[in-house]
Amino acid sequence: MDIAKVIVDVPVRSTDRPFDYSIPEDLRVWTEVGSRVAVPFGHRTVQGFVVSLEYGDVQAVKGIKPIQEVLDLVPPLSPELVELADWMSERYACRRISALQAMLPTALKGKAERLISLGEEPDSAPQGDTLFPDEEFFPVFPGMDRVERAIIEFVRRGGEVTMKQLTRAFPDEAETIKFMLRRGNLQEVQFIKDKMGKKKLKAVDLAMEPETAREALNSMSARSARQKEVLSFLIDMEAVLPMPLKDVLAALQVAAGTVKGLEDKGLIEITEVEVYRDPYRGRDFKPSEPLPLTAEQSAVYGAVSRAVDEQRHEVFLLHGVTGSGKTEIYLQTIRRCIDQGRQAVVLVPEISLTPQMVERFKGRFGSGVAVMHSRLSSGERYDEWRKIREGKAMVAVGARSAIFAPFTNLGLIIMDEEHETSYKQEENPRYHARDVAVRRASRCDAVVILGSATPSLESYYAARSQSDESFAPGLLEMPSRALGNELPAVEIVDMREELKEGNRSMFSRKLHAALQERLDRGEQTVLLLNRRGFSTFVMCRSCGYVAGCPECDISLTYHARSSNLRCHYCGHAEPSPDTCPECGSEHIRFFGTGTQRVEEELGKLFPGMRVIRMDVDTTTEKGSHEKLLGQFRDKKADVLLGTQMVAKGLDFPDVTLVGVITADSALNLPDFRAAEKTFQLLTQVAGRAGRHTLPGEVLIQSYTPDHYSIIHAGKHDYHSFVREELKHRKALHYPPYCRLILVTLSHEQMPIALRMAENFAKTIEGKARQRRWFGSMDKLTADGLDLLGPVASPLPRLKGRYRFQCMVKWRGEIDAIGLVREVAEELEDSLRDPVLQISIDVDPQMLM
Numbered sequence: 001m002d003i004a005k006v007i008v009d010v011p012v013r014s015t016d017r018p019f020d021y022s023i024p025e026d027l028r029v030w031t032e033v034g035s036r037v038a039v040p041f042g043h044r045t046v047q048g049f050v051v052s053l054e055y056g057d058v059q060a061v062k063g064i065k066p067i068q069e070v071l072d073l074v075p076p077l078s079p080e081l082v083e084l085a086d087w088m089s090e091r092y093a094c095r096r097i098s099a100l101q102a103m104l105p106t107a108l109k110g111k112a113e114r115l116i117s118l119g120e121e122p123d124s125a126p127q128g129d130t131l132f133p134d135e136e137f138f139p140v141f142p143g144m145d146r147v148e149r150a151i152i153e154f155v156r157r158g159g160e161v162t163m164k165q166l167t168r169a170f171p172d173e174a175e176t177i178k179f180m181l182r183r184g185n186l187q188e189v190q191f192i193k194d195k196m197g198k199k200k201l202k203a204v205d206l207a208m209e210p211e212t213a214r215e216a217l218n219s220m221s222a223r224s225a226r227q228k229e230v231l232s233f234l235i236d237m238e239a240v241l242p243m244p245l246k247d248v249l250a251a252l253q254v255a256a257g258t259v260k261g262l263e264d265k266g267l268i269e270i271t272e273v274e275v276y277r278d279p280y281r282g283r284d285f286k287p288s289e290p291l292p293l294t295a296e297q298s299a300v301y302g303a304v305s306r307a308v309d310e311q312r313h314e315v316f317l318l319h320g321v322t323g324s325g326k327t328e329i330y331l332q333t334i335r336r337c338i339d340q341g342r343q344a345v346v347l348v349p350e351i352s353l354t355p356q357m358v359e360r361f362k363g364r365f366g367s368g369v370a371v372m373h374s375r376l377s378s379g380e381r382y383d384e385w386r387k388i389r390e391g392k393a394m395v396a397v398g399a400r401s402a403i404f405a406p407f408t409n410l411g412l413i414i415m416d417e418e419h420e421t422s423y424k425q426e427e428n429p430r431y432h433a434r435d436v437a438v439r440r441a442s443r444c445d446a447v448v449i450l451g452s453a454t455p456s457l458e459s460y461y462a463a464r465s466q467s468d469e470s471f472a473p474g475l476l477e478m479p480s481r482a483l484g485n486e487l488p489a490v491e492i493v494d495m496r497e498e499l500k501e502g503n504r505s506m507f508s509r510k511l512h513a514a515l516q517e518r519l520d521r522g523e524q525t526v527l528l529l530n531r532r533g534f535s536t537f538v539m540c541r542s543c544g545y546v547a548g549c550p551e552c553d554i555s556l557t558y559h560a561r562s563s564n565l566r567c568h569y570c571g572h573a574e575p576s577p578d579t580c581p582e583c584g585s586e587h588i589r590f591f592g593t594g595t596q597r598v599e600e601e602l603g604k605l606f607p608g609m610r611v612i613r614m615d616v617d618t619t620t621e622k623g624s625h626e627k628l629l630g631q632f633r634d635k636k637a638d639v640l641l642g643t644q645m646v647a648k649g650l651d652f653p654d655v656t657l658v659g660v661i662t663a664d665s666a667l668n669l670p671d672f673r674a675a676e677k678t679f680q681l682l683t684q685v686a687g688r689a690g691r692h693t694l695p696g697e698v699l700i701q702s703y704t705p706d707h708y709s710i711i712h713a714g715k716h717d718y719h720s721f722v723r724e725e726l727k728h729r730k731a732l733h734y735p736p737y738c739r740l741i742l743v744t745l746s747h748e749q750m751p752i753a754l755r756m757a758e759n760f761a762k763t764i765e766g767k768a769r770q771r772r773w774f775g776s777m778d779k780l781t782a783d784g785l786d787l788l789g790p791v792a793s794p795l796p797r798l799k800g801r802y803r804f805q806c807m808v809k810w811r812g813e814i815d816a817i818g819l820v821r822e823v824a825e826e827l828e829d830s831l832r833d834p835v836l837q838i839s840i841d842v843d844p845q846m847l848m
Contacts, residue, residue, distance in 0.1 A: 003056040004031055004067060006048040007096050008041050013825060016095045018051055022066045030070040034077035036108065038069040047071070049100050051082050074389065076104055078408055080443055087439055093741075093821040093840040094429035102429055103404035107382035115160040116177075118152065119184040147176055148185070155186060163188075203242035203273040204259060207266055210238050216267055226258045231267060242273055278383070285362040290332055296478045297325050303476060304329070305336050307447045308412060315438055315473040317418075317463040318451040321716065322687020325482030326451045330414050331364050333449070338365070338394050342411025342446075347433055349420040349648065350374060350399040356629065356651060361397050372398030372405070375625060400425060400433045403440065410444040413437045417648055418450035418459060419680055424845040432843060434459070448473075453687060454680040454718060457725060461736035481691075488658070488689040488696030490714040494705045506601060511659050511699045515602075518657050519609060519638055523694065525657040526650070527641040528685045529595050530665050538565060538576065542585035547577070553797040559596065559617065570799045598661060599641055614642035647685035653692035658685055663702040663710055670794045671847050672734045675709040679721050682713035733786070733809060735843075741808040741820050742844040744793060746837045750802040756827060756836060757790035757804035763823045764808065773814050783812025785819075794848045801837070817842055 005018035085099035537555035549567035556565035690696020712721035747753035768774035789806035
């Protein structure tokens with residue numbers, strides 16, 4: 001192979017194609033499809049990915065440049081992942097480099113470093129004395145002035161220095177440095193440096209066989225007592241050598257000089273060894289054995305295991321109520337897959353990746369499990385990724401991006417809580433992990449299990465209708481709990497009636513009494529409020545002023561702990577005002593209810609109640625999520641209060657009450673999925689109660705108790721909700737009866753943003769009419785395309801940018817994605833305005 005096709009890490013449209021590079025003879029054995037390489041691009045060196053290799057006459061290709069360096073001994077991407085990136089680029093209208101970068105841990109997203117070294121050797125020696133007469137002679141050109149000679153000496157001492165180091169040492173000599181680079185006294189070298197390397201520690205090992213070391217020990221003098229102690233210790237620990245130096249020092253309470261003395265005598269060796277940053281180092285996970293399956297579980301396991309055994313690609317939608325034992329199905333299916341020498345990926349929503357979940361998989365499969373999620377440090381994520389690539393793990397458990405785990409013999413992909421919107425990435429590339437999982441599994445002849453108590457309407461409709469050949473999962477159902485206990489009783493409390501009765505508290509009388517009852521009985525409660533902060537907004541009662549974000553069209557949220565107002569979109573924060581900035585009135589108050597305020601109110605109503613609050617504000621520190629749940633599991637708290645992160649993945653035997661403070665908060669959002677999301681959240685949080693021997697009770701407080709999503713959630717009736725919701729979707733032509741593309745155009749100037757949005761809509765409609773696609777969506781059987789907008793986005797200004805959006809609806813085999821991408825590129829080319837941003841979101845989950 002003489003030519004490598006390389007996608008370069010330059011994220012602009014003109015470079016979104018492979019570039020040809022020759023492969024030097026010494027790099028041929030290392031250059032493979034998926035290799036990460038350093039290549040010259042223009043006047044700089046950039047990172048790139050080899051996407052194909054070809055035979056070719058390098059001499060016949062004018063101006064072809066060679067690859068400078070192969071950055072990894074083992075390619076970080078397999079040919080299968082490179083092909084998957086191509087598919088993602090087409091499916092989600094993103095650049096190929098964005099898809100490729102999404103597959104790598106942050107540590108491997110290298111950047112170019114510029115180093116300065118000495119240039120050509122001079123033709124003759126310098127005249128006169130050297131600038132530093134006590135130093136070794138250094139080469140300079142004749143006629144150099146004192147500053148130039150000092151620069152040469154500085155670079156010579158360092159061998160190679162960064163441009164930053166050089167300009168910091170000579171801050172006023174930028175022109176001199178540029179002149180010396182042009183003249184050849186200095187030369188610039190570029191290389192790709194990873195953001196993070198492998199972790200290494202100093203380690204101690206014997207420099208000889210244990211028997212020989214023992215003889216040396218016996219011959220040492222009594223004056224070397226501490227050294228003898230160290231050597232004796234190392235001989236006894238020979239089975240686990242090399243041992244980290246810090247562990248030796250800590251175990252024996254000796255100084256580093258004592259160990260160094262043994263090295264000087266040639267008795268031991270101190271070297272650097274690579275260590276994995278294990279986020280669970282020191283944790284003991286209790287081994288678990290497979291549990292006996294119920295009849296429902298056995299039927300599901302049988303259907304899935306047959307596909308696994310036959311290594312046949314198949315997709316299953318597992319609809320099982322909360323507590324039906326889906327996790328045990330996952331664990332036993334994974335074991336079956338591992339026994340065949342194949343690997344498994346388990347995807348869970350970020351908020352469900354609790355210590356409890358990790359414990360289940362680690363307890364069953366031990367160190368063969370790699371865990372990948374955002375609460376790990378970059379170094380820990382990198383080492384968990386390497387553990388997979390090097391074959392030291394057979395199972396990867398993680399959030400969305402774990403779908404790109406570098407397995408080479410993938411046999412099973414499990415996606416728990418498949419309905420969760422967090423599986424859709426909201427930044428470029430805007431992929432959905434479910435669709436990527438199905439695509440990847442099809443290339444590997446792997447099985448996919450999509451599990452949920454409340455499947456997304458798109459997945460359930462596809463399973464029921466089998467209308468989409470590319471995604472038509474087989475439906476498996478488990479309508480009963482594994483332990484045989486009943487689903488908890490649910491009561492919906494009408495908060496309008498509470499208000500009429502004079503109860504202005506955020507707690508209904510029923511919930512208040514239930515909380516007191518649990519306190520008296522020593523049982524636990526989970527309280528859900530899908531909102532964080534102390535209150536939702538701050539308003540002046542005198543003039544109506546509402547504190548808003550200066551960069552976004554949204555009110556600021558008050559946070560009591562820091563006593564400031566914060567925007568949850570751009571991060572802007574400012575002190576909470578004592579008086580109204582508009583009229584000077586002191587009647588400025590907090591309105592709405594947040595988790596902090598609920599916590600404060602619980603303290604007033606129930607003195608002595610122990611409350612753990614879990615939201616984004618209390619779980620920012622590493623390990624805080626695990627720490628808080630551990631405290632609740634150990635019954636160090638009576639109430640677990642939080643946002644939707646407490647609604648999923650938790651299994652505590654003493655939780656007998658679940659209370660939902662405000663069930664309606666998501667119903668009024670401008671999102672056609674608002675009812676579905678409300679039903680799913682209520683059903684999921686209700687499932688936290690009564691999961692073991694104690695019966696459970698659920699109280700849902702609502703100001704719209706007659707809404708069908710709340711009524712059906714109160715009855716645990718998924719099928720009735722689906723029937724009613726599908727009627728609305730069908731009437732309005734929304735998914736699953738069509739697909740969507742959300743196009744958002746933003747600019748710092750509102751008139752430009754609006755004009756561009758109007759141009760985009762007009763061009764889309766014109767091209768769609770030419771192709772006879774436009775305006776046929778009113779017929780449910782017809783292929784076609786419709787356009788909504790342009791309109792201002794629900795958040796019309798965000799981070800100082802005005803936003804307008806167009807919604808493209810389409811159905812059938814037409815290339816709507818290609819059309820949208822074509823029009824967006826034409827608009828960018830015609831305007832050439834670097835401030836304009838066009839975002840394309842295929843199958844959006846968030847419409848804000």
